Amino acid sequence: MVELNMIVGRVSYNCDIIFRVTDILEEDGEKIAILYGEDYRLIADAPLADLLPMDKSDRLKRSTTVRSLEDQSLELFRQDLDLLMHKQEFKATQGYRQDFGYFQLPGRILHLDGDRSYLEKCLRLYDEIGVTVYGIHCNEKEMHYQIGDLLDYYRPDVLVITGHDAYSKTKGKKFDLNAYRHSKFFVETVREARKKVHSLDQLVIFAGACQSHFESLIHAGANFASSPQRVNIHALDPVYIVAKICFTPFMERINVWDVLRNTLTGEKGIGGIETRGVLRTGMPYKPVIDE
Known part of the structure; x- marks a missing residue:
């Protein structure tokens, strides 16, 4: 007997993906x-x-595989982050010739998510990586109504617009925006955000979910979006994208492939345009000492 919140697979798809009812x-x-x-x-x-219904052994087997992929992506991201930090230290100290104390200000992220459980997973990863994020759970159909006020209040450097989506071939061709569950709402949210901040470098936007209408999201004003090949994207893929942006200096342009290669989905699931980073370095760094 299938009930609400039960974990299940679809027999017609050989239970390739685990779902929550x-x-x-x-x-x-x-x-x-x-x-x-x-x-x-x-x-x-x-x-x-x-x-x-998926029993505990089935869920454990599948989740172990997914967790392994997540760990690999996180390790690759950390390697990239270490390289970025060493490059910044080299520049700030003039090739280690000066003993300057400096500090860094990574970008601030506003993350809108249509799934509360996914939002919590993303927030834990953001915290582990070390970026400032404001997480908001919001139904995909309501995002475009709320985004203007949220941008005014939080004033982020990076905006994530995500949740759930799907393409249905029974509703139209792949170029038809109406054939997608939530893509049109993501597109409208991006448009509303661009009314507030026009520049692609002053507000970096990631938008989309599984099988989303990539072209429409990019044309609406997103810097990065899903899904070029209409494939599924992992719940944490948006985090790897925007965290890379947050730790890239604002004077450097981000190579799109460098951003995509550490995601679990890759270029089939996510694409984007040339974008500046948002990290800023300052000096001197003087720790506050109570006297």
Whole structure:
């Protein structure tokens, strides 16, 4: 018996993705479950008869594989971050010839997420990486109404607009924005954000989720977006993208591939345009000492 919040797989897809049941509806006399991916930012629906509850052993086996990929991506990101920090230290000290004390101001992130559990996972990773982030849980359909006030209040350097999405071929061709679950709302949110901050370098935007309409998001004003090949993206992919931006100096331009290579999805799931970093270095650094 399938119930709300149960972890399930779709038999017709060989249970390739684990989902959480978020709602059960009745359509034409048949019960349909609304499904949110546990590790991928995908929303789907399926008849209850097509769902197979996942027991603890199945979930552990699949989650172990996903966690391994997450750990690999985090380790690669840390290596990149160490390299960036060493380069900045070299420049700030004039090739280690000067004993300057300096400080760094990474960019501030505003992260809007349509999934509360994904938001919490992302916030934990942001904290581990060491960036300042303001996390807001907001339904995808409501984001474009709220983004203006949120930008005025938090004044971020980087904006993440994400949640769940999906393309349905029964609703139209891949170029048809109406064939996507939430892409049109992401697009509208990006447009509203660009009304507030026009410059692509003053506000860096990542937008999209699984299978999102990449081209529309970029044309609306996003610097990075999903999904060029309409594939699923991992829940944490937006974090790796914007954290890289936060730790890249504002005088340097970011090579798109350098940003994508540490994500779990890669260039099939995420793309973008040439963008400046937002990190700023200052000096002197004088620790406050109580006398």
